[in-house]
Amino acid sequence: MTTYTGKCHCGQTQWEATLEKEQQGHILCHCNTCKALSGSTSTLNQIIPKKNLKITKGEDGLKVYTYCGDSGKPVDCFYCPNCTSHVYHHQAVMGPDTIILRTALLADGLREFVPQAEIFGKDMLGWEKEVAGERKVFSVMPPS
Numbered sequence: 001m002t003t004y005t006g007k008c009h010c011g012q013t014q015w016e017a018t019l020e021k022e023q024q025g026h027i028l029c030h031c032n033t034c035k036a037l038s039g040s041t042s043t044l045n046q047i048i049p050k051k052n053l054k055i056t057k058g059e060d061g062l063k064v065y066t067y068c069g070d071s072g073k074p075v076d077c078f079y080c081p082n083c084t085s086h087v088y089h090h091q092a093v094m095g096p097d098t099i100i101l102r103t104a105l106l107a108d109g110l111r112e113f114v115p116q117a118e119i120f121g122k123d124m125l126g127w128e129k130e131v132a133g134e135r136k137v138f139s140v141m142p143p144s
């Protein structure tokens with residue numbers, strides 16, 4: 001287990017995430033919602049237990065944007081109200097104890113982590129290259 005620190009763009013929100021060895025990597029999400037929310041081709045994420053994320057600054061100020069996920073259940077996106085950086089998401093379909101952390105905002109994680117898998121490959125743009133390796137790119141989600 002290693003603890004990584006993260007912060008939003010403006011620094012108003014800061015956090016610590018403790019990750020198991022197998023969680024120390026990026027899961028790229030190519031879905032169209034991630035494109036709209038990030039203004040980019042994909043987002044970098046990891047699925048972790050909620051208890052392993054500690055917001056050390058600005059927790060009370062976090063805002064929530066909720067949309068209806070593919071599951072038909074709500075997805076809550078927690079973001080800094082000042083700069084709009086998304087800290088983490090919670091999908092109701094995953095249960096109350098699991099969250100999706102944005103690994104691009106972890107100071108060391110951003111550069112140290114490598115792509116572990118890519119999801120929503122069906123929404124990849126024609127010119128995008130697979131970076132996690134052919135067998136780790138899933139059309140939507142990995143089979144569970």
Ligand SMILES: [Zn+2]
Nearest residue numbers: 008010080083
């Ligand atoms: Zn901020």
Ligand SMILES: [Zn+2]
Nearest residue numbers: 029030031034
């Ligand atoms: Zn996505």
